[in-house]
Amino acid sequence: MKQVTEKFRFGIDIGGTGIKAGVVSTENQILGQAYVPTGAERSWQEVVPDIVHAAEEALKDAGEFMENCISVGIGCPGTIDAQTGTVVYSNNLNWQNVPLAQELHRTFTQPVFISNDANCAALGEVCAGAAKGFQNVFMLTLGTGVGSGIIINGRIFEGGGPGGAEFGHTLLVEDGELCTCGRRGCLESYASATALIRQAKRTAKQAPNSLLCTLCKGDLSRMDGRIPFQAARQGDEAGQRVIREYIKHLAAGIANAVNIFRPQAVLLSGGISKEGTYLTDPLTALVAEEVFGKKNSFLPQIRAAELGNTAGMIGAANLSQ
Amino acid sequence: MKQVTEKFRFGIDIGGTGIKAGVVSTENQILGQAYVPTGAERSWQEVVPDIVHAAEEALKDAGEFMENCISVGIGCPGTIDAQTGTVVYSNNLNWQNVPLAQELHRTFTQPVFISNDANCAALGEVCAGAAKGFQNVFMLTLGTGVGSGIIINGRIFEGGGPGGAEFGHTLLVEDGELCTCGRRGCLESYASATALIRQAKRTAKQAPNSLLCTLCKGDLSRMDGRIPFQAARQGDEAGQRVIREYIKHLAAGIANAVNIFRPQAVLLSGGISKEGTYLTDPLTALVAEEVFGKKNSFLPQIRAAELGNTAGMIGAANLSQ
Known part of the structure; x- marks a missing residue:
């Protein structure tokens, strides 16, 4: 014990x-952490004690004492009402109108803050990661879906009410691919890893002799978000077509965000962001051509997030009123 | 004199x-006003004295005295740097990097605030018009272009830097109509009055026997933003097609805004907004179908703005740090 x-x-x-709990210092060092499985098949009444348990384990890991705790911050997938501390709807957890802050107040006397997990990840990167020192940041998490975290003047932008700041569900292609939200043509349905894999499979099917296809070893169900990049980097025409289209769509979404938010930095996280400058260099060039005011306007840096799976914890710890 | x-x-x-100057009471009554032509063909050094002159005339009209003045607010078309009080770029005025606040401080000892004219109009509607009492409002001005004014927590959202809050330049149709900003498929290129007229002309050309065409009296250059609505209201198929498409595009843009901002109200201004519920009823229905969380989510009221051409003055008067 320290x-x-x-x-x-x-x-x-x-x-x-899983539930990751961290004891985070005021300098954003993780002093201790713990992990417990979410068990999302259970009711929220059963999950909440495990959230408390994870926090207690992290406290032990840090050798800390509860009386030194300033606040409790929670990042949670889904639609959150940050004002009331309610999880309005979470598909991943199968929760609806869960009064999470109120429940946690049975254990914690400290202020409890809740925000969407993508918001927390963005705040984490601003506090201690790739956007440290920036006040206005736009972050996209390119995963199963497309999560967005928007930081304005150093604080999470929640929108005027629950269901705001859902940038993944803005239009890119009218009447385009069906999105998980039920709308057609959303950014998510073109820029998620799921979308990339879908498009790579389609292209591979049409180009059975391509490297894109052969990297799947004759089984297109093996396609993942890395293979099209791998094929493209090796000069495979089919792979390059998939990546070119993917980057074009992602650039269009980022240009929209720039025209609205004019952030200092655009961060990308999720597995796809590991492609680094192979992704961010063409994005930077395309975004500069598309935004209002073009190259002469105020352009953000586009870069990969840095904190990986600790971003959410660090961001959650930095939630405040 | 009062x-x-x-x-x-x-x-x-x-x-x-023109330059409209208003003396606005703390209760948002216009106590006096004046109008002078802008003379935008002149240099900004020649225009600025006329701004001061308009304010002095408004002061006389109100029977007021300069010592009662709290602040000076300016709404200006184009890209504004609200922090430095600079007009970064204004196409309408042919201005570039004009230090307007600094220039006006030669005359006014009071604080001088500057924002984009569409922002000011939105703030005006929040302070004294169709969105009175609301804290989170999204307004689109449907005119030659599409201006957006975004109010978050009762204050103008300027974006992280100049060139933000340009919602008219977010994508609706990938590789679509060429927009004034140089990008293809922006909301502006589908939802402006200019876009409506363009589409109405195209449709009328293909349907020479339609009411849409005959209302132009054989001269399609007479087409304006009212004629397609007039034809549609009278059951003309060509007119209805134009309006249906127009409303579909506008609804998609509003749904994007709702997914980002979740405002309490969406206001429409400009000539087209005078179509009232013929416009807002189908928009309301379409937006509810498209937004994240659909009908069960937090949906804004969609309504026409109320203040007309005084919104900008009242909003400008309410600018603050």
């Missing part, structure tokens, strides 16, 4: 699979 | 054609 204790904040990242 | 004077704010609305 000898010196200090003031800290809990940052808890609830996912569909 | 006998009783009171504290007031100047609200000045600079347009491509």
